[in-house]
Amino acid sequence: MFVFMLLYLLLVLIRPQDYPDWAESLGPLLPSVLVLAFLFWLLSRNKNLASPQYMLLPAFLLALMASHIFNGWLGGALVQLSTFGPAVLAFLVLSHVAANRERAIWIMAVMVLCSLVLVFHGVEQSETGIGWTGVPLSQETRIQYVGIFNDPNDLGLLFIMVLPMALFLSSRGGLLGLRRLFWLGAAAALLYGIYLTSSRGALVALVVLVAAWVWRRRGLVTAGILGAGLLAGMMMLPSRLAELDASESSAAGRVDAWYSGLEMFLSKPIFGIGPGLFADNNGNLTAHNSFVLVLAETGIIGYTLWLAFVCYGFMMMLAVLRHKPELPDATAAADWEVERSLATTLLLAQIGFFAAAFFLSRSYVILLYLLAALVLGYYVGARERYPTLPRFELSRDLVRWPLTAVASIVGLYVIVKILLVTG
Numbered sequence: 001m002f003v004f005m006l007l008y009l010l011l012v013l014i015r016p017q018d019y020p021d022w023a024e025s026l027g028p029l030l031p032s033v034l035v036l037a038f039l040f041w042l043l044s045r046n047k048n049l050a051s052p053q054y055m056l057l058p059a060f061l062l063a064l065m066a067s068h069i070f071n072g073w074l075g076g077a078l079v080q081l082s083t084f085g086p087a088v089l090a091f092l093v094l095s096h097v098a099a100n101r102e103r104a105i106w107i108m109a110v111m112v113l114c115s116l117v118l119v120f121h122g123v124e125q126s127e128t129g130i131g132w133t134g135v136p137l138s139q140e141t142r143i144q145y146v147g148i149f150n151d152p153n154d155l156g157l158l159f160i161m162v163l164p165m166a167l168f169l170s171s172r173g174g175l176l177g178l179r180r181l182f183w184l185g186a187a188a189a190l191l192y193g194i195y196l197t198s199s200r201g202a203l204v205a206l207v208v209l210v211a212a213w214v215w216r217r218r219g220l221v222t223a224g225i226l227g228a229g230l231l232a233g234m235m236m237l238p239s240r241l242a243e244l245d246a247s248e249s250s251a252a253g254r255v256d257a258w259y260s261g262l263e264m265f266l267s268k269p270i271f272g273i274g275p276g277l278f279a280d281n282n283g284n285l286t287a288h289n290s291f292v293l294v295l296a297e298t299g300i301i302g303y304t305l306w307l308a309f310v311c312y313g314f315m316m317m318l319a320v321l322r323h324k325p326e327l328p329d330a331t332a333a334a335d336w337e338v339e340r341s342l343a344t345t346l347l348l349a350q351i352g353f354f355a356a357a358f359f360l361s362r363s364y365v366i367l368l369y370l371l372a373a374l375v376l377g378y379y380v381g382a383r384e385r386y387p388t389l390p391r392f393e394l395s396r397d398l399v400r401w402p403l404t405a406v407a408s409i410v411g412l413y414v415i416v417k418i419l420l421v422t423g
Contacts, residue, residue: 001044004037005097006110008090012366013114013158018147019133034089041093048096052394053376056309057088057369063271063302070271080275087369094370098377099384104342107374108165112186115162118145118155119193126196143196148365156202157356159190160209161371164348166190168341205356212351216321216344254288254359255419261292262413265299272299275364290357291412304405306363310354311404312392313372316379317347319390339382346375 011017011033017026041047061084068076098104121131122143130136131145138144142152149155170183194202260282264273275297278287287293295303320343327333349371362368383389 001040002097008033009110015147037093038089060305063298064275067271067298068274071274091369091373094373095377098374099381104378112162112166119189122196142198152197153199156197156199159193160202160205160352161349163190164345168345201356201359205352208355209352257288258292258416261287261296264296270299272297286361290363293361294363308401313375317343325386
């Protein structure tokens, strides 16, 4: 199961099956590997489905299907089952693999290494105008890749997500310092890749990521000051971030799309307008916000399920960081520091992802559910190693999540109204 999931990650991230010259010969390789991994999971004995995410994600899939049904398109339910169903299976299997701490670290290493392949492809693109896949630069200046990464924003999202993982791996030392040097080099390459994508969402997410790390180390005030300074410095660089303000056409278009999404939600508040139909109802323009996209397309039911699924990942990592177990000796204390470092890494990976996803429509992309699987798997394993860590139960939060969903919708509405006025 572990080997097949590593192979699945390679195929998802490097995507040789999407290379123009290889597409026919490789065929349905990606789904085949996922099915094999799932079959091995079915045969395994150690299944733990007690965590809330194991109920929330299948329920969200049902909400996606129900949204189309209640909007009069029965075939849309089958479309959602075939398109989003693989993400559910990948989440199920990978989360069980990642319950082993060493395997979780291996998964992070594979994700970083695969991302480096995409960075090198981007460097070749930036120097020659075209990468070895045959894919040219986007807009003649921004790097892109094949398949699900044919948008520079998606590349930036991936690089932001794995950057904390590269830094964690660099902290482990070994091989006379060469291992640390290699992973630090990988982190530097990822930063360069983010710059080459010229993705404003990714650059803003980088600022948020740095501020979050400083917040954990030095407090909120220092993080705020450093974050503001870093953002100001980035806006002075020759990049698209320098053009970012509320009245700039692209930014204004995003705010208009958010407002349109809120109007779609109000028109069909229970089940939404249907997954994948936002652009059809907004002049072929997407939502440019993962939260607004889910809200508009799946209504309050789907949005509540999705929001709860996302929030549990953050809550689990914060639970590790706040926990103070009894540590009988120095060895136990050193082991707990590894747990805290892993939790910090995965917390930062989530912060980076959603900081970028707040400006992108990436609610259903496989990257989110691979990261969520890694987070959940790590926490399940951490609870086995440290049973005093809190157990999360959906039954105790049945009131919390609808209230949180409503509060977040009100918050989104206020933000949009302020941006509309200031823009």
